Amino acid sequence: MAEDRSPTLAELSEGEVLARVLARLGGPGAETLVGPGDDCAVLRAPDGRFVVTTDMMVHGPDFRLAWSSPADLGWKAAASNLADVAAMGARPTGLVVALAAPQSLGVDVLEGIAGGLAAGCAAMAPGCGVVGGDLSASATLTLSITAFGSLDGRPPVLRSGARPGDVLAVAGPLGRAGLGLRLLFEQARRDGEPSADLAARLRERHPSLLEAQLRPTAPISAGEAAGGTATAMMDVSDGVVLDARRMARASGVAIDLDAAAVDVHARGLTGVEGVDLDLARALVLGGGEDHAMLACFPPAAALPEGFVPLGVVREGDPEVRLGGVALEGRGGWDPYLGWDGAAG
Incomplete structure (x- = not known):
């Protein structure tokens, strides 16, 4: 036949x-x-x-x-x-x-x-x-x-509207897509080449991480809900630090990430073999492709459903800080910067 x-x-x-x-x-x-x-x-x-x-x-x-x-x-x-x-x-x-x-x-x-x-x-x-x-x-x-x-009658939420005192919040997971990609590349190096069988085996062992990378679910309804109160917003496609820096520069403010809030996301990744807290933090801050919603809200505003605090907006040079310390770098795959497609 x-x-x-x-x-x-x-x-x-x-x-x-x-x-x-x-x-x-x-x-x-x-x-x-x-x-x-x-x-x-x-x-x-x-x-x-x-x-x-x-x-x-x-x-x-x-x-x-x-x-x-x-x-x-x-x-x-x-x-x-x-x-x-x-x-x-x-x-x-x-x-x-x-x-x-x-x-x-x-x-x-x-x-x-x-x-x-x-x-x-x-x-x-x-x-x-x-x-x-x-x-x-x-x-x-x-x-x-x-x-x-x-827009359904509402003004668009730009990345340039963040103001000192605003709360920085995120809806959706951070670092999971980056860890899923890391697992794929690590397994491909061990196997010699990428394959559908490789992805299937990893999907059985780490279903949520592989889904986050290969089949992500973006929190669309959270973005829509934030439209009424958010002062600035963007999706996390290139890593929290790189995208937050874009927001900071567009708004002319400094964004200070809360180290404890970052660690809440990071600890959710440490159950994977070989992932310690330092690597998990790097993935949360720079993994990219999570498509979470990163938004700023007035300090007195209630956060829309699905959003959790991640930091605060302050006066100062347009930069991103972690616990008050500026995070430096140019772009590309850097653990604290994320992926900048234009940088290669």
Whole structure:
């Protein structure tokens, strides 16, 4: 019997590929007036304004199909973009997806990505879905998503609004995605190369850490809830210190992280073999890809559900401190800085 395999992109027409992909995306969201099929989608903008963001994921630098399933990739791409929308205090309403792939790639990979996008939207932002996109051929699998969101009559929450005296708070886990990635690389070095079997074995041993890296769940509802009271907000995609420094510079303030609060997050990672408190602290401060919500609130304001204190905003040079001591550095993978994509 012939092997049952998925056709490649080269074996189907663009229309046939799109039909298979669209079938996995489900219906568009409630704010969609015109979905896939026309030259443009049409989304509602109830108060005349919307937020828009875009994010690109390239095979190699950003993900590896050797240990991420296509569904994982779709889910993670959704999480990254939905988190950016929520970090503005907005409600996600739609995604536009551009995908370029080698013609030798099986269509089932694209179907898996589409299924992951749909599942991620349904889990993290019900009512939001894919409303359109584009498909092209490329030597490298590349996924680019543009996300839209509605402010629902509220002003956007910028990263430039933090004021001295504000409470810095976070919603969502810190360091777990970074530890998951560390475990993947450590195991790959021992095995000689990344593999799906490697990821499956680690997922059995450390399910929450591998899910945090490969299939993160961003606290979208927490970002939306913070929109009414937060003075500044952003999602933690590149590490707490690096992202908090961006907020400090945009706001012209100093941000002082509370060492005890950091240790609460760090101790949750020390149950993993080989992870002591120092390494756990480094992962919490610089791990990246957690997509937690980092926000500032007036000192008298009640923190929205899901947020816990992480520090305080002070007058001073725009820098990030830990227990009053400035954390220095340029970027890239540094345990106290996180990942700066532009720095390599």
